[in-house]
Amino acid sequence: MPWSTYKAAELKSTGLVLGPKFDPNVVETESTGQRCVKLTASGQYVEFRATADANALVVRYSLPDARAAGGTNTSIDLLVNSVKVRTLDLTSRFSRLYGTYPFSNHPDQGKPRNFYDELRAKGL
Numbered sequence: 001m002p003w004s005t006y007k008a009a010e011l012k013s014t015g016l017v018l019g020p021k022f023d024p025n026v027v028e029t030e031s032t033g034q035r036c037v038k039l040t041a042s043g044q045y046v047e048f049r050a051t052a053d054a055n056a057l058v059v060r061y062s063l064p065d066a067r068a069a070g071g072t073n074t075s076i077d078l079l080v081n082s083v084k085v086r087t088l089d090l091t092s093r094f095s096r097l098y099g100t101y102p103f104s105n106h107p108d109q110g111k112p113r114n115f116y117d118e119l120r121a122k123g124l
Helices: none
Strands: 016-018 036-038 056-061 073-080 083-091 117-122
Touching: 083 117
Parallel strands: none
Antiparallel strands: 016 036, 056 117, 073 083
16 A cells, blocks of 8 residues: 655644754654654644544654653544644654663663654545
8 A cells, every 4th residue: 555754844833853963862862864843832733734644644753761661641633624634643652762771661770762653544
């Protein structure tokens, strides 16, 4: 099945473009082209125009983790032609690892890595 890829750092956005950056333990290093978009406030967005009809979407995202283990949760709204079609729930719980091998889910061990998770939405 063919697909199209849209890179947030190259799209219309009200967020802050980070990178490129090649330092260890930073989100930019694990981003496509070492660049990403940081959304920090309600109402900020990344906008794209699909180049073909689509019925699904994969969002690759990164959230800051909780100081104690357990993750953080939030959501974003998915709009199609300016109409909200779905709220997408996001979590940092499954993406970040810390310390050295064998890695843990405890932020107090430092050296964060694996910043990204993916959410799949079908039937759009």
